[in-house]
Amino acid sequence: MSTKSMLSLNTTNLGIDILNRVDLTVKAGEVLCLSGPSGSGKSRLLRAIADLEPHSGSASLDNRKQDSMPGHCWRRQVMLVPAQSAWWYETAGAHLAKPMPQALLALGFPEEADGWQMAKLSTGEKQRLALVRALSYEPRALLLDEPTANLDEDSTLKTEAFLLEVIREKQYPVIWVAHSPAQIRRVANRYFAIEDKRVKEQEIPL
Ligand SMILES: Nc1ncnc2c1ncn2[C@@H]1O[C@H](COP(=O)(O)OP(=O)(O)OP(=O)(O)O)[C@@H](O)[C@H]1O
Numbered sequence: 478m479s480t481k482s483m484l485s486l487n488t489t490n491l492g493i494d495i496l497n498r499v500d501l502t503v504k505a506g507e508v509l510c511l512s513g514p515s516g517s518g519k520s521r522l523l524r525a526i527a528d529l530e531p532h533s534g535s536a537s538l539d540n541r542k543q544d545s546m547p548g549h550c551w552r553r554q555v556m557l558v559p560a561q562s563a564w565w566y567e568t569a570g571a572h573l574a575k576p577m578p579q580a581l582l583a584l585g586f587p588e589e590a591d592g593w594q595m596a597k598l599s600t601g602e603k604q605r606l607a608l609v610r611a612l613s614y615e616p617r618a619l620l621l622d623e624p625t626a627n628l629d630e631d632s633t634l635k636t637e638a639f640l641l642e643v644i645r646e647k648q649y650p651v652i653w654v655a656h657s658p659a660q661i662r663r664v665a666n667r668y669f670a671i672e673d674k675r676v677k678e679q680e681i682p683l
Contacts, residue, residue, distance in 0.1 A: 485619040486555065486650035488525075490534035492516060493525050499534070499676045501669070503618070503650035508641070510681075511654050513671030520560065522676070523620040525527045526652070527557040535627045538617055556616035560604045560623050562607040569606055574613040581609055582640040585632060601627040605636060612643060619644070621653045625660065637664055658682035 479641045483505040491499040495518045503509045513519050528548045535544040537556070543551050562632035566572055570591030580592050584605040598606065611619065624640070625633040641664060644651055655661050660680055661668055668681045 483648050484539045484611065484617050484650065485536045485537075486652070488526060488534065489537070490672065491522075491525060491536060493521055493530060493618070495674060496522055496671065496676065498531055498615055501652070501676065503652060505648040505650055506645060507666045508644060508651045508653050508664050509672070510665035510668045511676070512656055512668075513660070517671040518564040518674075519671065520622050522557075522671075523557055523622055523652065524543060527552050528558070553614055554617040555620065556611045556618065557620040558611045558622060558624060558628060560608050562610075564595045564603070567594060569595060569598065572610045574610075574615075574679050577609050577613050580612055580639070581644075583635070584609060585635060601629070601632060604628065605632070608636070608640070617649065619649050619651045619653075621651060623654050623656070633660070640664075645656055 485505060486501075486503040488499050488501045499522065501509065511519055511522070521530055523558070524530040526536045528536070528543050528551050538554060543555075565574060570576070582588070586602075586605070595603075604624065608624060615631070621640075625636050630637060637660065643649070653664060655664070660682070665681050668679050669676050670679050671677075
Protein backbone atom coordinates (compact mmCIF):
# COMPACT_ATOMS: atom_id res chain seq x y z
CA MET A 478 0.00 0.00 0.00
CA SER A 479 1.35 3.45 -0.77
CA THR A 480 1.55 5.96 2.01
CA LYS A 481 2.11 9.62 1.29
CA SER A 482 3.83 11.56 3.98
CA MET A 483 3.49 15.12 2.53
CA LEU A 484 6.15 16.54 4.82
CA SER A 485 8.60 19.29 4.04
CA LEU A 486 12.28 19.00 4.88
CA ASN A 487 13.80 22.15 6.37
CA THR A 488 17.14 23.41 7.53
CA THR A 489 17.40 26.49 9.72
CA ASN A 490 20.68 28.30 10.02
CA LEU A 491 22.48 25.02 9.53
CA GLY A 492 26.25 25.28 9.46
CA ILE A 493 29.42 23.21 9.33
CA ASP A 494 32.94 24.57 9.34
CA ILE A 495 32.98 25.17 5.57
CA LEU A 496 29.33 26.18 5.08
CA ASN A 497 27.41 29.02 6.69
CA ARG A 498 23.76 29.61 7.40
CA VAL A 499 22.03 27.08 5.20
CA ASP A 500 18.28 27.75 5.17
CA LEU A 501 16.43 25.37 2.89
CA THR A 502 12.81 24.36 2.60
CA VAL A 503 12.12 21.38 0.38
CA LYS A 504 8.42 20.77 -0.11
CA ALA A 505 6.76 17.38 -0.36
CA GLY A 506 7.40 15.92 -3.80
CA GLU A 507 10.01 18.54 -4.65
CA VAL A 508 13.53 17.83 -5.96
CA LEU A 509 16.13 20.37 -4.95
CA CYS A 510 19.35 19.83 -6.90
CA LEU A 511 22.61 20.89 -5.30
CA SER A 512 25.95 21.34 -6.99
CA GLY A 513 29.25 22.99 -6.17
CA PRO A 514 32.97 22.51 -6.67
CA SER A 515 34.68 19.38 -5.42
CA GLY A 516 35.34 19.75 -1.71
CA SER A 517 32.79 22.56 -1.24
CA GLY A 518 30.83 20.52 1.29
CA LYS A 519 27.92 18.93 -0.60
CA SER A 520 28.36 15.48 0.94
CA ARG A 521 29.01 16.92 4.38
CA LEU A 522 25.89 19.05 4.17
CA LEU A 523 23.84 15.94 3.42
CA ARG A 524 25.57 14.15 6.30
CA ALA A 525 24.79 17.06 8.63
CA ILE A 526 21.12 16.97 7.61
CA ALA A 527 21.17 13.21 8.28
CA ASP A 528 22.70 13.98 11.70
CA LEU A 529 25.87 12.07 10.87
CA GLU A 530 28.13 15.08 11.20
CA PRO A 531 28.49 17.76 13.91
CA HIS A 532 26.77 20.98 12.88
CA SER A 533 25.16 24.12 14.20
CA GLY A 534 21.55 25.11 13.54
CA SER A 535 18.82 22.58 12.97
CA ALA A 536 16.93 20.43 10.53
CA SER A 537 13.30 19.39 10.69
CA LEU A 538 10.64 17.37 8.94
CA ASP A 539 7.64 19.68 9.16
CA ASN A 540 7.61 20.51 12.87
CA ARG A 541 9.57 17.45 13.98
CA LYS A 542 13.09 18.53 14.80
CA GLN A 543 16.18 16.43 14.20
CA ASP A 544 17.24 16.81 17.83
CA SER A 545 13.86 15.67 19.17
CA MET A 546 14.67 12.05 18.36
CA PRO A 547 17.64 9.65 18.44
CA GLY A 548 19.84 9.84 15.34
CA HIS A 549 18.90 6.40 14.06
CA CYS A 550 15.18 7.26 14.18
CA TRP A 551 15.80 10.52 12.30
CA ARG A 552 17.86 8.70 9.67
CA ARG A 553 15.12 6.11 9.10
CA GLN A 554 12.93 9.05 8.04
CA VAL A 555 15.49 11.32 6.42
CA MET A 556 17.31 8.70 4.39
CA LEU A 557 20.80 9.43 3.09
CA VAL A 558 22.03 7.49 0.09
CA PRO A 559 25.76 8.26 0.10
CA ALA A 560 27.92 8.16 -3.00
CA GLN A 561 29.41 4.94 -1.68
CA SER A 562 27.46 2.65 0.60
CA ALA A 563 28.49 0.05 3.15
CA TRP A 564 27.15 -3.50 2.87
CA TRP A 565 26.83 -5.97 5.70
CA TYR A 566 25.28 -9.13 4.37
CA GLU A 567 26.32 -11.72 1.85
CA THR A 568 23.46 -11.32 -0.60
CA ALA A 569 21.77 -8.31 -2.20
CA GLY A 570 18.28 -9.22 -1.00
CA ALA A 571 19.38 -9.52 2.65
CA HIS A 572 19.95 -5.75 2.72
CA LEU A 573 16.37 -4.88 1.88
CA ALA A 574 13.83 -4.21 4.65
CA LYS A 575 11.18 -5.90 2.49
CA PRO A 576 11.11 -7.54 -0.94
CA MET A 577 11.28 -4.88 -3.67
CA PRO A 578 10.70 -6.81 -6.92
CA GLN A 579 9.27 -3.88 -8.89
CA ALA A 580 12.00 -1.46 -7.89
CA LEU A 581 14.71 -4.00 -8.73
CA LEU A 582 13.11 -4.63 -12.12
CA ALA A 583 12.71 -0.90 -12.84
CA LEU A 584 16.39 -0.37 -12.11
CA GLY A 585 17.40 -3.07 -14.55
CA PHE A 586 18.03 -6.01 -12.21
CA PRO A 587 16.87 -9.48 -13.25
CA GLU A 588 14.48 -11.42 -11.01
CA GLU A 589 17.23 -13.48 -9.42
CA ALA A 590 19.18 -10.38 -8.26
CA ASP A 591 17.83 -10.87 -4.73
CA GLY A 592 20.21 -13.80 -4.34
CA TRP A 593 23.27 -12.15 -5.90
CA GLN A 594 26.48 -12.19 -3.89
CA MET A 595 27.45 -8.65 -2.88
CA ALA A 596 31.11 -9.38 -3.60
CA LYS A 597 30.29 -9.86 -7.28
CA LEU A 598 28.28 -6.67 -7.80
CA SER A 599 29.71 -3.88 -9.95
CA THR A 600 29.97 -0.33 -8.60
CA GLY A 601 26.96 0.73 -10.66
CA GLU A 602 24.92 -2.25 -9.47
CA LYS A 603 25.75 -1.37 -5.87
CA GLN A 604 24.72 2.21 -6.47
CA ARG A 605 21.34 1.14 -7.85
CA LEU A 606 20.91 -1.41 -5.04
CA ALA A 607 21.61 1.33 -2.47
CA LEU A 608 18.62 3.26 -3.83
CA VAL A 609 16.40 0.18 -3.57
CA ARG A 610 17.63 -0.46 -0.03
CA ALA A 611 16.87 3.13 1.00
CA LEU A 612 13.35 2.95 -0.43
CA SER A 613 12.69 -0.41 1.20
CA TYR A 614 12.80 1.32 4.61
CA GLU A 615 9.91 3.59 3.60
CA PRO A 616 11.60 6.89 4.45
CA ARG A 617 9.88 10.28 4.47
CA ALA A 618 12.61 12.31 2.79
CA LEU A 619 15.61 11.46 0.59
CA LEU A 620 19.15 12.83 0.51
CA LEU A 621 20.78 11.56 -2.68
CA ASP A 622 24.51 12.06 -3.14
CA GLU A 623 25.24 11.80 -6.86
CA PRO A 624 22.91 8.81 -7.25
CA THR A 625 23.87 8.13 -10.87
CA ALA A 626 27.61 8.87 -10.68
CA ASN A 627 28.64 5.33 -11.62
CA LEU A 628 25.99 4.66 -14.24
CA ASP A 629 26.07 4.76 -18.03
CA GLU A 630 23.72 7.06 -19.94
CA ASP A 631 20.99 4.47 -20.36
CA SER A 632 21.01 3.39 -16.69
CA THR A 633 21.16 7.04 -15.63
CA LEU A 634 18.00 7.88 -17.56
CA LYS A 635 16.24 4.76 -16.25
CA THR A 636 17.25 5.53 -12.67
CA GLU A 637 16.16 9.16 -12.93
CA ALA A 638 12.78 8.16 -14.34
CA PHE A 639 12.28 5.57 -11.62
CA LEU A 640 13.26 7.98 -8.84
CA LEU A 641 11.04 10.76 -10.17
CA GLU A 642 8.08 8.37 -10.29
CA VAL A 643 8.66 7.22 -6.68
CA ILE A 644 9.20 10.79 -5.50
CA ARG A 645 5.96 11.90 -7.14
CA GLU A 646 4.02 8.91 -5.80
CA LYS A 647 5.35 9.12 -2.24
CA GLN A 648 5.71 12.90 -2.19
CA TYR A 649 9.21 12.78 -0.72
CA PRO A 650 11.09 16.03 -0.31
CA VAL A 651 14.47 15.36 -1.95
CA ILE A 652 17.91 16.95 -1.96
CA TRP A 653 19.81 15.54 -4.95
CA VAL A 654 23.49 16.32 -5.44
CA ALA A 655 24.13 16.49 -9.19
CA HIS A 656 26.86 17.87 -11.41
CA SER A 657 25.49 17.44 -14.90
CA PRO A 658 23.45 20.43 -16.11
CA ALA A 659 21.45 18.03 -18.28
CA GLN A 660 20.52 15.94 -15.27
CA ILE A 661 19.66 19.02 -13.21
CA ARG A 662 17.42 20.18 -16.05
CA ARG A 663 15.67 16.80 -16.16
CA VAL A 664 15.07 16.29 -12.44
CA ALA A 665 15.21 19.60 -10.55
CA ASN A 666 12.28 21.66 -9.37
CA ARG A 667 14.78 24.07 -7.82
CA TYR A 668 18.52 24.36 -8.10
CA PHE A 669 21.09 25.57 -5.55
CA ALA A 670 24.86 25.81 -5.81
CA ILE A 671 27.56 26.27 -3.19
CA GLU A 672 29.53 29.49 -3.63
CA ASP A 673 31.71 31.24 -1.07
CA LYS A 674 30.61 28.96 1.78
CA ARG A 675 26.93 29.65 1.08
CA VAL A 676 24.19 27.64 -0.57
CA LYS A 677 22.61 29.96 -3.13
CA GLU A 678 19.57 29.51 -5.34
CA GLN A 679 20.30 29.59 -9.08
CA GLU A 680 18.33 29.43 -12.30
CA ILE A 681 17.88 25.85 -13.49
CA PRO A 682 20.44 25.52 -16.35
CA LEU A 683 18.96 25.86 -19.86
N1 LIG B 1 35.30 14.99 9.28
C1 LIG B 1 35.80 16.02 8.63
N2 LIG B 1 36.32 17.08 9.28
C2 LIG B 1 36.83 18.14 8.61
N3 LIG B 1 36.90 18.20 7.27
C3 LIG B 1 36.39 17.19 6.57
C4 LIG B 1 35.81 16.03 7.22
N4 LIG B 1 35.37 15.19 6.25
C5 LIG B 1 35.67 15.78 5.08
N5 LIG B 1 36.27 16.96 5.26
C6 LIG B 1 36.69 17.93 4.22
O1 LIG B 1 35.55 18.76 3.95
C7 LIG B 1 35.55 19.14 2.57
C8 LIG B 1 34.19 18.88 1.95
O2 LIG B 1 34.00 17.52 1.75
P1 LIG B 1 32.71 16.95 0.97
O3 LIG B 1 32.87 15.47 0.88
O4 LIG B 1 31.46 17.45 1.60
O5 LIG B 1 32.87 17.64 -0.47
P2 LIG B 1 31.94 17.55 -1.75
O6 LIG B 1 31.46 18.93 -2.05
O7 LIG B 1 30.90 16.49 -1.56
O8 LIG B 1 32.99 17.14 -2.85
P3 LIG B 1 32.96 16.08 -4.08
O9 LIG B 1 32.14 16.73 -5.16
O10 LIG B 1 34.38 15.97 -4.44
O11 LIG B 1 32.35 14.82 -3.56
C9 LIG B 1 36.69 18.39 1.91
O12 LIG B 1 37.75 19.29 1.76
C10 LIG B 1 37.02 17.29 2.89
O13 LIG B 1 38.39 16.96 2.86
